Amino acid sequence: MKVQVNGEELVLDKPVNIKELLVLAKAEQPDYVTVQKNGQFVERDKFEETVVSEGDTIEFLYFMGGGSR
Amino acid sequence: MSLSNEQLERYSRHIILKQVGGKGQEKILSGKVLVIGTGGLGAPAAMYLAAAGVGTIGLVDFDVVDLSNLQRQIIHQSQDVGKAKVDSGRETIAAMNPDVKVYTYNELVTAANIKDIIRDQEYDFILDGTDNFPAKFLINDACVMLRKPFSHAGIIRFQGQTMTYVPDAGPCYRCVFREPPPKDAVPTCRQAGVLGVMGGILGTLQATEALKYILGVGELLTGYLLTYDALSMTFRKVKLPRSGDCAVCGEHPSITQLFDYEKPTCEFGK
Numbered sequence: 001m002k003v004q005v006n007g008e009e010l011v012l013d014k015p016v017n018i019k020e021l022l023v024l025a026k027a028e029q030p031d032y033v034t035v036q037k038n039g040q041f042v043e044r045d046k047f048e049e050t051v052v053s054e055g056d057t058i059e060f061l062y063f064m065g066g067g068s069r
Numbered sequence: 070m071s072l073s074n075e076q077l078e079r080y081s082r083h084i085i086l087k088q089v090g091g092k093g094q095e096k097i098l099s100g101k102v103l104v105i106g107t108g109g110l111g112a113p114a115a116m117y118l119a120a121a122g123v124g125t126i127g128l129v130d131f132d133v134v135d136l137s138n139l140q141r142q143i144i145h146q147s148q149d150v151g152k153a154k155v156d157s158g159r160e161t162i163a164a165m166n167p168d169v170k171v172y173t174y175n176e177l178v179t180a181a182n183i184k185d186i187i188r189d190q191e192y193d194f195i196l197d198g199t200d201n202f203p204a205k206f207l208i209n210d211a212c213v214m215l216r217k218p219f220s221h222a223g224i225i226r227f228q229g230q231t232m233t234y235v236p237d238a239g240p241c242y243r244c245v246f247r248e249p250p251p252k253d254a255v256p257t258c259r260q261a262g263v264l265g266v267m268g269g270i271l272g273t274l275q276a277t278e279a280l281k282y283i284l285g286v287g288e289l290l291t292g293y294l295l296t297y298d299a300l301s302m303t304f305r306k307v308k309l310p311r312s313g314d315c316a317v318c319g320e321h322p323s324i325t326q327l328f329d330y331e332k333p334t335c336e337f338g339k
């Protein structure tokens with residue numbers, strides 16, 4: 001099964017939930033990442049119950065500070 | 070306002086653009102942009118805004134120029150080390166373009182002063198060039214409450230991101246990132262490093278958004294997060310939904326007063 005994660009194709013051998021996907025896709029800062037599934041935000045407390053299926057588009061949005069000092 | 074002969078020449082490459090013209094250049098000269106943080110992002114942003122002829126530029130920073138800043142904060146030069154960043158920034162802009170009036174605020178933005186700073190010259194557009202999440206959330210909340218458009222950006226290592234908030238037109242920063250990560254949970258440039266040019270790329274994107282907003286041309290990064298990865302040389306524009314339940318811009322906001330996530334401290338001699 002194929003999904004898109006941050007614009008790149010990821011092949012999964014079985015359906016996974018968001019929490020598992022964060023590990024499989026090697027998300028940085030998994031505790032603070034904002035997740036979007038098919039254009040909608042997935043709340044952190046829904047990570048385990050939200051299953052990723054064939055063709056889904058997932059975005060991990062990371063905190064980026066930086067700038068001044 | 071009518072343009073002088075010197076202005077017609079100085080801004081000739083703008084004026085020749087059909088999206089700008091003489092009228093647009095006059096809009097830029099009447100434009101007022103507040104740049105919060107005159108570091109990696111704010112330095113190049115302020116310089117391009119000044120060169121473009123933005124008539125009023127506010128600079129906010131409480132820090133002094135450090136030798137380690139000069140690798141990317143191009144508004145400051147070697148002889149400015151030890152000088153207040155806002156003074157160094159004002160001098161650079163004054164040498165670049167006499168059409169620009171610079172207002173400086175040598176202070177840390179806090180819940181207590183940010184509204185007054187934004188209202189001081191009734192800035193049209195705010196550019197967030199700060200380096201920390203408490204300030205980024207504060208700027209977001211203040212801009213939502215005062216109904217001011219602003220540009221967010223962040224840089225780290227070889228990566229950057231930016232989005233533009235416009236009242237009623239799209240999501241705010243808090244719609245995407247609900248609250249700041251715990252202190253030190255997410256690395257800063259000081260801890261993780263940053264390629265100097267990242268501020269130039271993201272800061273000039275922010276300046277572009279400010280100019281487009283002033284001119285009323287094109288499409289802003291409203292409802293999108295633009296991410297940039299310098300190592301793979303990839304830009305991605307991720308569409309963002311608006312959160313109806315956002316704590317500050319949602320239908321029933323729970324944040325109606327500004328507050329500071331951290332007690333403001335001045336880290337002198339860090």
Ligand SMILES: [Zn+2]
Binds near residue numbers: 241242245
């Ligand atoms: Zn919001």
